[in-house]
Amino acid sequence: MRNRAIFLDRDGTIIYERNYLSRIAEIKLLPGTKKALTLLKSSGFLLIVLTNQSGIARGFFDKKFVKTTHQIINRKLGGIIDDFFVCPHSPDAHCSCRKPKNGLLRAAAKRWRINLSSSWIVGDKLSDIMIRNKDGMSSILIGKNGSHYCSDSWNRIVKTIMKTEYRRQYVGR
Numbered sequence: 395m396r397n398r399a400i401f402l403d404r405d406g407t408i409i410y411e412r413n414y415l416s417r418i419a420e421i422k423l424l425p426g427t428k429k430a431l432t433l434l435k436s437s438g439f440l441l442i443v444l445t446n447q448s449g450i451a452r453g454f455f456d457k458k459f460v461k462t463t464h465q466i467i468n469r470k471l472g473g474i475i476d477d478f479f480v481c482p483h484s485p486d487a488h489c490s491c492r493k494p495k496n497g498l499l500r501a502a503a504k505r506w507r508i509n510l511s512s513s514w515i516v517g518d519k520l521s522d523i524m525i526r527n528k529d530g531m532s533s534i535l536i537g538k539n540g541s542h543y544c545s546d547s548w549n550r551i552v553k554t555i556m557k558t559e560y561r562r563q564y565v566g567r
Contacts, residue, residue, distance in 0.1 A: 396509035400434050400555070401499065404445035406518035407536050409467060414449040416459070421466055424536075426548035428471050433552050435474045437559070440506055443478045444498040450482035457482060477502065494524035512562075514555055532558060
């Protein structure tokens with residue numbers, strides 16, 4: 395049996411966007427994130443973060459800081475994130491792992507034996523979700539009103555995913 399997953403962007407999706415987060419004190423979960431991800435996890439989804447972190451290549455912070463950041467995020471979420479996949483390259487490196495390319499997605503799918511056509515990707519930018527076009531995944535953007543996050547975004551996301559999954563399972567695609 396192959397697993398299904400929710401692939402998540404990190405900055406602007408799980409935590410507030412900080413433009414090169416470089417201090418642990420700046421880590422703050424978006425409203426509703428913990429409750430929503432807990433519901434999705436209890437529904438049988440793996441939760442996997444795919445994140446571009448070009449601040450590593452630019453010298454703003456190192457890989458150890460990013461790893462520590464992920465440990466703190468996961469602790470704030472009650473340990474429900476199954477894995478974090480990071481692209482440390484700058485945009486001009488033209489690597490295969492920087493979103494919207496799908497190298498991180500492929501690595502996660504292989505490691506966790508994920509059925510991509512039964513999985514979702516959630517992000518706050520089109521570049522986060524563009525990789526789904528190549529793999530038949532469903533996607534959803536977290537809601538913003540200008541630079542402010544909509545307070546019901548995670549509620550809407552969970553409802554959309556659960557309603558779609560119910561139709562897939564009981565009604566057919």
